Amino acid sequence: MAQQATAGRRYLRVFVSGFFVAVPITVTVLDRFAYVARVEGASMQPFLNPEGGSDCDVVLLNRWSVRNYQVQRGDIVSVMSPRNPQQKIIKRVIGLEGDFIRTLGYKNRFVRVPDGHFWIEGDHHGHSLDSNSFGPVSMGLLHGRASHIIWPPNRWQQIKPSLPPNRGPLDTEEDEG
Amino acid sequence: MFRRALGKTLGFVGYTVQYGCIAHCAFEYIGEFVVCSGPSMEPTIVNYDIVFSERMSRHLCKIQKGDIVIAKSPYDPNMNICKRVIGLEGDKVCTSAPSDMFKVHTYVPKGHVWLEGDNLRNSTDSRSYGPVPYALIRGRVCLKLWPPHSFGTLSESPTRRIIKTQSDSDSD
Numbered sequence: 008m009a010q011q012a013t014a015g016r017r018y019l020r021v022f023v024s025g026f027f028v029a030v031p032i033t034v035t036v037l038d039r040f041a042y043v044a045r046v047e048g049a050s051m052q053p054f055l056n057p058e059g060g061s062d063c064d065v066v067l068l069n070r071w072s073v074r075n076y077q078v079q080r081g082d083i084v085s086v087m088s089p090r091n092p093q094q095k096i097i098k099r100v101i102g103l104e105g106d107f108i109r110t111l112g113y114k115n116r117f118v119r120v121p122d123g124h125f126w127i128e129g130d131h132h133g134h135s136l137d138s139n140s141f142g143p144v145s146m147g148l149l150h151g152r153a154s155h156i157i158w159p160p161n162r163w164q165q166i167k168p169s170l171p172p173n174r175g176p177l178d179t180e181e182d183e184g
Numbered sequence: 185m186f187r188r189a190l191g192k193t194l195g196f197v198g199y200t201v202q203y204g205c206i207a208h209c210a211f212e213y214i215g216e217f218v219v220c221s222g223p224s225m226e227p228t229i230v231n232y233d234i235v236f237s238e239r240m241s242r243h244l245c246k247i248q249k250g251d252i253v254i255a256k257s258p259y260d261p262n263m264n265i266c267k268r269v270i271g272l273e274g275d276k277v278c279t280s281a282p283s284d285m286f287k288v289h290t291y292v293p294k295g296h297v298w299l300e301g302d303n304l305r306n307s308t309d310s311r312s313y314g315p316v317p318y319a320l321i322r323g324r325v326c327l328k329l330w331p332p333h334s335f336g337t338l339s340e341s342p343t344r345r346i347i348k349t350q351s352d353s354d355s356d
Binding site: 027028030031032034035038039075076087088089090091092093121122123124145146147148149 | 201202204205206208209212213245256257258259260261262293294295296317318319320
């Protein structure tokens with residue numbers, strides 16, 4: 008009986024100490040280095056969720072590479088939604104600060120992206136709530152950069168930055184014309 | 185001998201990683217100490233005051249009107265700003281200076297807050313850059329720690345810029 012009690016106490020102590028090691032390390036890794044997220048919705052079709060329906064893609068979000076808020080045009084990033092702070096949205100970066108952007112259905116036809124902001128759009132125009140509805144997004148809302156598609160395994164790949172055709176910053180001459 | 189040194193080194197690294205992670209979780213989810221600089225929150229917080237900002241109410245979406253918050257600046261994500269929440273989403277706020285003849289009002293959009301400094305004459309805030317997304321808020325300032333003679337909770341807004349209810353705002 009007494010032996011059982013000591014064994015139980017020892018088990019409890021090991022459990023508590025393991026708990027205090029595992030939980031902070033997991034939280035720190037998820038916050039600082041990498042995060043795994045499921046992509047829902049059709050806004051990034053056809054690159055993510057090409058079939059639609061109920062099966063969702065799973066992507067690896069690299070959080071270490073965006074710690075200094077450095078992204079490239081064409082990167083797929085996850086951003087805290089400016090409309091709903093509980094929600095994260097995944098979009099493609101079209102323009103960085105200082106770029107001139109031809110918008111698709113925003114209130115101004117051409118926009119200069121202000122300092123500390125970027126312009127993000129979903130690949131599926133018209134089915135995506137993006138900068139065309141809420142304007143340039145502050146850099147501080149950046150959450151992570153999608154670096155790999157993990158699931159489904161037949162589409163496992165590294166995500167390379169690529170701008171959709173006809174999108175991207177305008178040259179200054181083109182903007183004046 | 186060599187094996188023991190290796191074991192000690194590994195143990196030290198392990199403890200460092202563990203306590204670093206615990207520190208990260210504490211700063212990220214419980215609270216952090218912030219040294220404030222700049223004149224925008226005078227007289228509530230003056231230059232080089234040390235305050236404690238707690239992160240829980242931001243994660244639980246419990247930020248209220250009148251709270252002082254630390255937020256990331258919308259134009260420079262590496263800079264933090266310390267301001268008072270004047271309006272939450274859907275609130276009516278006054279965008280003009282108190283000395284102006286005509287009062288201009290606007291509504292705060294969904295998911296945003298309206299931030300203003302207590303020192304209205306010397307503060308760059310939502311009056312110049314508009315409403316700020318809620319997700320940029322990092323924490324709520326709940327205690328002032330330094331200087332010791334002003335230790336304690338923070339005082340109410342001295343500017344009377346917070347519009348309490350719809351009926352109040354209509355009467356002015």
